[in-house]
Amino acid sequence: MPHPETWLRVTPAGLWCEPGDFFVDPTRAVARAVITHAHADHARPGHEAVLATAETLALMRARLGEGRAGRRQQPLRPGEVVVQNGVRLWLRPAGHVLGSAQVCLEWRGSRVVVSGDYKRAPDPTCAPFEAERCDVFVTEATFGLPVFRHPEPEREIARLLASVALFPERTHLVGCYALGKCQRLIALLRRAGWQAPIWLHETLLAACRTYEALGVPLGDLRPVTAARRAALRGAIVLAPPGAAAERWAERLSDPVIALASGWMRVRHHARARGVELPLVVSDHADWDELNATIDETGAPEVWIMHGRDDALAHALGRRGIRGRALHRVGRGAGEADAAPGPAEDAAA
Amino acid sequence: MSLPAFAALLERLAFTPGRDGRIALLGRWFAEQPDPERGLGLAALTGALPFAPARPALLHELAAARLDPVLLALCRDYVGDLAETVALAWPRRAGGDAPPPALSAVAEGLARTPGAELPALVAGWLDALDAEGRLALLGLVAGGLRAGVSGRLARLALAAWSGRPVEAIEEVWHGVAPPYRPLFRWLEGGGERPDPGEAPVFRPLMLAHPLAEGDLAALRPEEWRAEWKWDGLRVQLCAGPGGRRIWRRDGEDISAAFPEIVAAMDFHATLDGELLALRDGGEAAPFADLQRRLNRRTAGPKLRRDCPVGVRLYDLLFDGAQDLRALPFDARRARLEAWIARVRPARMDLSPQIAFASVAQLAALRAGARDPAIEGLMLKRADSPYVAGRVKGLWWKWKRAPRAVDAVLMYAGRGGAGAPGGFGDCTFGLWRPDGRGGEELVPVGKAHPGGTDEERLWLERWIRAHTVARFGPVREVEKALVLEVAFDAVQRSARHKAGVVLRAPRILRVRRDKPAEEADRLEALLALAGDGAAPAGTAAD
Ligand SMILES: [Zn+2]
Ligand SMILES: [Zn+2]
Numbered sequence: 001m002p003h004p005e006t007w008l009r010v011t012p013a014g015l016w017c018e019p020g021d022f023f024v025d026p027t028r029a030v031a032r033a034v035i036t037h038a039h040a041d042h043a044r045p046g047h048e049a050v051l052a053t054a055e056t057l058a059l060m061r062a063r064l065g066e067g068r069a070g071r072r073q074q075p076l077r078p079g080e081v082v083v084q085n086g087v088r089l090w091l092r093p094a095g096h097v098l099g100s101a102q103v104c105l106e107w108r109g110s111r112v113v114v115s116g117d118y119k120r121a122p123d124p125t126c127a128p129f130e131a132e133r134c135d136v137f138v139t140e141a142t143f144g145l146p147v148f149r150h151p152e153p154e155r156e157i158a159r160l161l162a163s164v165a166l167f168p169e170r171t172h173l174v175g176c177y178a179l180g181k182c183q184r185l186i187a188l189l190r191r192a193g194w195q196a197p198i199w200l201h202e203t204l205l206a207a208c209r210t211y212e213a214l215g216v217p218l219g220d221l222r223p224v225t226a227a228r229r230a231a232l233r234g235a236i237v238l239a240p241p242g243a244a245a246e247r248w249a250e251r252l253s254d255p256v257i258a259l260a261s262g263w264m265r266v267r268h269h270a271r272a273r274g275v276e277l278p279l280v281v282s283d284h285a286d287w288d289e290l291n292a293t294i295d296e297t298g299a300p301e302v303w304i305m306h307g308r309d310d311a312l313a314h315a316l317g318r319r320g321i322r323g324r325a326l327h328r329v330g331r332g333a334g335e336a337d338a339a340p341g342p343a344e345d346a347a348a
Numbered sequence: 349m350s351l352p353a354f355a356a357l358l359e360r361l362a363f364t365p366g367r368d369g370r371i372a373l374l375g376r377w378f379a380e381q382p383d384p385e386r387g388l389g390l391a392a393l394t395g396a397l398p399f400a401p402a403r404p405a406l407l408h409e410l411a412a413a414r415l416d417p418v419l420l421a422l423c424r425d426y427v428g429d430l431a432e433t434v435a436l437a438w439p440r441r442a443g444g445d446a447p448p449p450a451l452s453a454v455a456e457g458l459a460r461t462p463g464a465e466l467p468a469l470v471a472g473w474l475d476a477l478d479a480e481g482r483l484a485l486l487g488l489v490a491g492g493l494r495a496g497v498s499g500r501l502a503r504l505a506l507a508a509w510s511g512r513p514v515e516a517i518e519e520v521w522h523g524v525a526p527p528y529r530p531l532f533r534w535l536e537g538g539g540e541r542p543d544p545g546e547a548p549v550f551r552p553l554m555l556a557h558p559l560a561e562g563d564l565a566a567l568r569p570e571e572w573r574a575e576w577k578w579d580g581l582r583v584q585l586c587a588g589p590g591g592r593r594i595w596r597r598d599g600e601d602i603s604a605a606f607p608e609i610v611a612a613m614d615f616h617a618t619l620d621g622e623l624l625a626l627r628d629g630g631e632a633a634p635f636a637d638l639q640r641r642l643n644r645r646t647a648g649p650k651l652r653r654d655c656p657v658g659v660r661l662y663d664l665l666f667d668g669a670q671d672l673r674a675l676p677f678d679a680r681r682a683r684l685e686a687w688i689a690r691v692r693p694a695r696m697d698l699s700p701q702i703a704f705a706s707v708a709q710l711a712a713l714r715a716g717a718r719d720p721a722i723e724g725l726m727l728k729r730a731d732s733p734y735v736a737g738r739v740k741g742l743w744w745k746w747k748r749a750p751r752a753v754d755a756v757l758m759y760a761g762r763g764g765a766g767a768p769g770g771f772g773d774c775t776f777g778l779w780r781p782d783g784r785g786g787e788e789l790v791p792v793g794k795a796h797p798g799g800t801d802e803e804r805l806w807l808e809r810w811i812r813a814h815t816v817a818r819f820g821p822v823r824e825v826e827k828a829l830v831l832e833v834a835f836d837a838v839q840r841s842a843r844h845k846a847g848v849v850l851r852a853p854r855i856l857r858v859r860r861d862k863p864a865e866e867a868d869r870l871e872a873l874l875a876l877a878g879d880g881a882a883p884a885g886t887a888a889d
Contacts, residue, residue, distance in 0.1 A: 146415075147423045147436035151478065159356070166376055167369070245818045254762075257820070265436065265479070266427055267362070274820030276363050288440070311422045318416070 004136040020087035036116025037100035055099025062210040094118040095129035097180030114138040120289040124187040137299035141307035142284040150286040156279045168234045171252040175241035175259040179207045199224040201239035350385040350451040355484035374505035387527025393497040399459040401491025435483035446476040500598040510535035515552040515736035523547040546590030552736035556743035574702040579723040580624035587613035612694040618666035621659040632721035658695045673734035753868045757829040760811045761822040772796040780870040793850035830859040
């Protein structure tokens with residue numbers, strides 16, 4: 001059985017399956033791409049052929065425009081298998097955002113699972129993660145430090161609503177990533193009983209409409225630019241992180257600046273962002289989830305991308321699992337995804 | 349469940365800069381928490397819980413016992429603060445789903461448990477808490493919550509929540525102890541106001557209004573008494589069988605910093621006066637001289653010798669147990685003079701009255717005052733009772749003509765007194781050489797914008813249009829707007845980058861006519877300060 005290193009290579013364009021001749025989440029335009037999910041750092045424009053879940057393809061079209069989201073789009077249902085030059089390929093839900101999937105690859109009995117981004121906490125807007133046993137698990141590690149343990153999202157939503165009750169005159173402006181986090185927050189708010197209109201920064205509207213079209217109801221959403229000042233008193237407004245500094249925010253009534261991100265767990269991040277209400281809500285696996293997931297896959301070897309590898313590799317080593325930074329795998333000095341910083345919210 | 353609730357409050361306070369927001373958070377705590385938790389929480393926030401902080405080594409021991417050293421080092425490197433690192437990285441223990449401790453259980457445990465048993469106790473609590481709760485717990489254990497809740501803020505919050513005047517709460521505050529059950533019972537209308545008995549309690553101070561030109565015309569000399577306004581620290585001295593206290597104007601207890609005054613309070617009375625630094629020969633010195641003493645919690649023999657202090661007495665509130673506050677000023681003054689003659693307290697003297705026959709004479713006195721320890725004049729109506737707060741028409745303060753500088757607006761923050769919703773907090777600076785051949789601005793103070801509504805609106809708009817960066821509620825603005833800023837004095841301050849800070853700055857007006865480059869330089873301020881600034885040797889340390 002060939003070691004995965006011999007047929008799945010790290011190249012400057014991303015992970016390349018040599019016998020199948022396709023890339024997973026390539027960083028530049030390629031002939032054949034398999035895309036885990038629609039976030040910008042995974043789904044780039046201009047590929048020739050794109051294989052992904054139907055939801056990811058729809059979200060890519062909405063974000064990139066019809067022409068740029070792959071000349072040929074091939075939807076694949078989770079669990080359905082395609083064979084490309086002898087490589088078996090199928091998708092498993094990753095629980096990260098709507099449509100997000102792990103890419104499972106098998107060649108000559110050797111199996112790799114590329115997780116993309118994932119989380120294990122339940123999310124009303126997407127299918128839950130399903131673990132698949134494999135020989136190499138390629139994991140993200142955005143929150144690959146033991147200090148990152150996300151609390152229950154319901155608890156963070158309760159904190160937000162308690163704050164709205166305590167400061168009924170103030171607008172609560174919640175910074176969040178446009179695709180995934182935004183819709184998850186809305187769905188969680190609805191579940192917690194918040195049926196009032198939720199006001200959105202215009203850059204968040206498109207993804208919400210696509211979610212609704214794909215069967216995720218989000219309730220009464222309105223563009224914040226259409227709101228009268230009075231309507232924003234005691235209201236919840238969602239906007240991209242940092243948008244509070246923009247001119248449109250002047251209309252908000254003495255806003256409580258909140259930010260929903262896993263980075264909010266650490267005080268210096270929250271302080272640096274000038275946040276009054278940090279909400280620890282993340283679409284990425286936390287430390288415990290990373291470790292438990294790796295154990296579930298049974299993989300004796302783990303390639304770590306998208307975050308910090310040192311702590312996770314150390315912890316895996318202590319359990320007899322070989323953890324390697326993705327950029328050190330194989331010959332090619334590949335560019336792993338840049339480690340996301342809180343300035344980018346890292347929700348991608 | 350009270351420790352998690354307390355932790356949630358602490359977390360919110362840590363990120364809520366505005367006073368109104370903080371008061372609202374505390375109010376919710378008082379409203380929602382049962383006794384004794386709410387009172388213990390209040391005491392924990394204001395640093396009034398009676399137990400010694402644990403050894404700093406305890407935290408290291410706890411961390412080493414439960415965390416992988418490599419992971420701990422990586423985490424600490426990332427987070428910075430060790431307590432926060434341990435709180436966040438503390439591993440869940442299988443079967444560790446004991447209920448979280450109550451705040452009361454933690455307070456009692458920390459007060460009673462011998463040091464050797466502390467690690468096991470604290471580890472057990474950590475196992476039962478979430479990250480937020482662990483951080484609060486470790487703060488309690490280390491004796492440093494750093495919640496930024498002063499006693500004054502706590503009393504304002506109690507007042508806002510209960511609807512009682514803050515003065516009424518001030519009067520009992522120092523006579524009650526955690527968990528403050530009788531206080532809460534009274535504030536909720538379920539009991540009598542707590543009787544402090546013999547314990548010394550703070551009586552809210554009577555304050556003066558600034559005198560405006562218009563008020564002067566209506567002033568009839570025979571109905572008014574004049575004294576100098578001394579440039580020290582307004583204090584209240586309270587002594588009796590229950591103890592001795594020196595309080596600052598905001599009700600903070602500063603007794604420990606002035607032991608020689610406490611030693612001299614060998615009487616049973618409550619007095620209003622000015623704490624002054626004394627120069628050779630016992631002459632009163634300006635406020636800047638006192639700064640050295642105010643920066644210290646306690647005062648050793650050397651500091652007491654190098655920087656002697658005394659109290660100039662203004663008023664007598666209680667003679668023994670007798671409350672004199674309802675008496676007219678003249679009657680209280682007579683009692684004060686008689687009291688001083690009888691008791692002859694060490695380190696204290698009487699603030700002299702200044703005779704005057706006309707407003708013109710008074711104006712001449714004010715203009716002619718050369719003593720640097722004099723800030724101006726105090727005018728007190730002869731029949732004024734001693735009432736809490738700033739009641740108009742009873743006492744006036746008539747400060748010496750202000751000094752002023754033209755400074756450049758640097759930052760503007762939301763909130764602040766007198767500017768709800770607006771930019772109430774304007775930080776301004778002066779030019780100085782930047783050491784690289786250019787000029788830089790250094791902040792010298794902050795104040796809220798004065799002037800008419802129209803002027804304030806103009807300034808608001810200017811700030812919005814010229815914001816270059818935001819730090820939470822604070823905006824950095826283009827360095828292009830000159831403000832004329834009046835102030836009482838210049839104080840040396842090691843905490844400020846400029847080395848000095850303006851005392852009582854007021855923004856007089858916006859100088860739209862003046863380009864920012866022509867604003868004043870820091871040297872000008874130092875020169876202007878003249879005798880008002882502390883000599884270099886007494887710089888704050
Ligand atoms: Zn990503
Ligand atoms: Zn993503």
